[in-house]
Each structure stands twice: as structure tokens, then as C-alpha cells.
Amino acid sequence: MRTEQHALRTRDGFARAYDLHARSILIFLARRTCDPETALDLAAETFAQAFESRRRFRGSTDEDAAAWFFAIARNVLSRYVRRGAAERRALTRLGVEVPSLEPDDLARVIELAGLEDLRGAVAREMGSLTEEHRDALQLRVVEQLPYGDVADRLAITETTARARVSRGLRTIGRAIDPTTIHERLT
């Protein structure tokens, strides 16, 4: 077992870790939501949950801290995708209000996250999907219908609806993989 512990568990250490990793977390979330405002909400909830759980952090390096923040961010993002709304439970408990993104901020996040290129890549991949996969994605992801309703609208079984959405998302996911995007941009 390790004996050395990261300063993240201390008061000043948390502020330093925030300064070090907040921008990366925001970019990570912006790339996956394509929406800077939502990304800021999710980043704020990520740090609120991290703050509440900081005593459980077991790492010893800045990279460990980054991995820990990203793991929390992935969970926060996952719940956002499932529910279709950003969770604010930890923020509410801590009484932290999320500031608004001003136009300059918005432009900066779009630039840093490469959202213009990303949106283009997603649009291209959407265009390359078969009609049945595109329709399933439209109903489930854009219109946020339950799988049962997607199945009814497309006259297919729920299992097939889930499979089509899953395959469509996998295709889009490959398009927004940062390594793929990076390769396309360079």
C-alpha cells in the first residue's frame, strides 16, 4: 500500500488541483455534449462531487488526480446522457451556483474543444448512417423518446430499437474519438 498522498486531500491542494484540471475537464465534457453551457454545468457538478469525496482520493500524483477527476466526470456525463438533464445534487448540497458563460467564454470553449470540427464530423457520420439507424437515433437521442416508443414508431421490437440506437451511437462515437478527430485535423 502507498504511504504518500496527494495534496488534493488538503484545502489548498484542492484549489490547486482545480486550477490544474478544470479546463481539461470542461473541454472533455464540451466535446461530448457539444454544448458549452451544459459542459460547464457538468464540470461544476464534477468538482462538487470531487470536493465532497476528496478524502477518499487515494492517488499520489497530479496525473492520478486528473484520472480521478475524469472518472467522476465520466459518471456525471453518463447520468446526464441517461436522464437528459444535468444533475446538480452535489452543487446544491454545497450551495454553489454555476456562473454563466459570457460570449467571449463561449467562443473560447468552442475553440478549445474544437466543436466546429466536431459538429462537422458528427453531421458527416450521421449522413453516412443507414436510414433505419438514423431514424432510431433521431427518435431516441434527439427526441428523447423511451425505447418502447421508438420501437412503436418504427414498427420494430424494442430489442431491435436498442440495437439500432447502439450501433448508431457507436458509429458517431468513432467519429468523435479525439484521436480520430486529431488525425483528421493534422
Place this chain on the structure above:
Amino acid sequence: MTPHRETTGIAALDELGRRFDAIVERPRLRTVRTRRWAALALGVLALAAAPAIASVVFDGPERVEDALPEVSAVIDRNDPAATGRALEERGFRVRWVLVTDNPARALDGESPTRSRAVAAPPAGTRILGVDDDGRGFVVDPDTRDLLIEIAPAGSEILKSHR
């Protein structure tokens, strides 16, 4: 108060940092408030009148090693499968998460690692860490559910955990 710097290049993010700083400056108050919910759940209705007692009650152990010495005793970081068997023999339920280096780690906005649940530890992996699988702020000393993070031998994340 910790002076908050304008470091992220995004004004809203810097402002959010300042708001977290304000929270960091009064952690005890917030911690006691948070714990009040746990106290209510446990029926400790006298919490409001006895915050000092509440602090003792809810200042739980921080790490599995502190809370569960029987777990710590059987962890063999080089042999996740044997560790899992030993823990299950002692009545623990184990969930495995495989942590791998992210090939895009060098890009801004990317995590150093990726992780996914696996049914059993693949060959060639080592234990990165063991934690209570609950969602509390401290380790539950009565937990029987553990989360074990494993990583391929030689991965970057494992190097920092040696």
C-alpha cells in the same frame, strides 16, 4: 482565503473556482450539514444539538486499508485473481474495473486513462487500488462490496501507483 488565480483562460471557470474556494474555507460547516442527512437516515435526531458528537460519529475512515484490515491483509497487487478469490472467501463481493492508458492522453481535455467494468481480472493485470464500492464520502467499515481497479502491467497509470 486561498487567492484564486485567473488561470484557466475562461472567466466563468475562474469564477467557479473562486466559489469553490469559498466553500473550502468553511468545510466543517458544510460537512456537518451534509452529514445531517446521514444522521437523519440513521435516526440520530439529536445531531443539531450535538455537532461535536456528530463529527465523531461520522468522521469515518478514509481508506479501505484503514477501515478493513482483513481486506488489506489479503491484497496481492501482483495477483488480482488470487486477491479476488481470497476476498470472496471472506464474504466480500468484488466488482472489477479495468483501467487502461488513454491513447489520446496527450491531447488537451483528455483523461490520462480509460476505464470499463470487466467480469474478472484479465491475465497480465495488476491491482491499482481497492475501494469501498459505496457512494459515501468515507469508507463504510461494514461494507461487503468492494471495487478493485486493475491495470495492465507496464501501463503508465500503474507506474505512478508503485
